[in-house]
Amino acid sequence: MTMKWIASAIPSTGSTMAEFLNIPQIYDHLELRYFIRGSDSGSVSYTNIALNGQYYGPTNYSQHTLAGDGVSAFNEGYINIQSNSGLYSPGATSTANVYAVGITQILDYKNTNKFKTIKNMHGYDANGSGYVMLNSGLWRSTAAVSSLHMINMTFVANCRLDLYGIISNQLVTGA
């Protein structure tokens, strides 16, 4: 396996979207690694992930989440929604300098014969509050993934997202 950097996005303070466009179709899988915090009111900012620019439009996403809030485990599920949602991050009143992190994988992202699954490992801890979560989203489209957006959150300074491609190297046997 080889991991290749594709691009980085550093959202400007106050922006409400981070995006990766023209994703190369030369890898086997995609991995997004992000470090984020929102300035939305309250202690939690909610952010969503959308593919190929499909957000606030077709309701062809669904999701499942298994999460912990430090007290109990809980799960959430939504069908026919407009993006892969439910990623909780620190908000305006959360402890200063605390950021959420996450690793999102989209396997076989350029396959045009099947729907795409978005797999997230995500969370933040604010010393007495916070969430940790496993999240999966289904995007009911067979289109190859060519763009990725993180939306619905107002970014603060020091946020960044890095997109990588993963190649499953063939084992050369010398034949």
Next chain:
Amino acid sequence: MGIKKISIESIKNGSKSNKMWDQDTAQGALVPIASVNLNQNVTLNFGNIPQTYQDLMIIINGHYNNSGVLVMDDFNNGAPTCSFTSLIGTGSAASSERLTSNGGALPVSTAASPMIANVNSFIIHILNYTNSNTFKTVISRKASDNNGSGTTSLQVGLIQTTSPLSYFKFSTQNGANFFTSGVATLYGIKAGA
């Protein structure tokens, strides 16, 4: 490893077979920095960590002699306040655990999800570890399965330091508990060409 013929033209124009093994395809963005072979280890240290990567990833696959916890500590040889929120599965129930304001140590296996006297696997990510404006958030997965017992967990931890991380260690915090065998490897993940 097999050796494939490579032409002068392919060297000049940069093209190559996707079956060709070379330094470029071997390394990529995920770069091993250091490894520790585990042999009666109560602690294992990672120092002089290069500040040239975007993220760090630590993989530990170790056989433990007992049931107990493992913590990350001595961050930059200091003792910042740490805390965590975790999600735990026991095979029969899911639960969540929290620790707040812990002096100097971030547990990555905990009272509710301890290591077992067998093989324990960890993948620990520290994102944006060189940022000097933010606290450090650590996300980790642990698997400790012993055919009928054990736990799995996903945890997010907070290290309240804005200093870039250049040193930390792992500790069992108990001289009677140690890794008998296995390996721990620190990787850097590069962003940028």
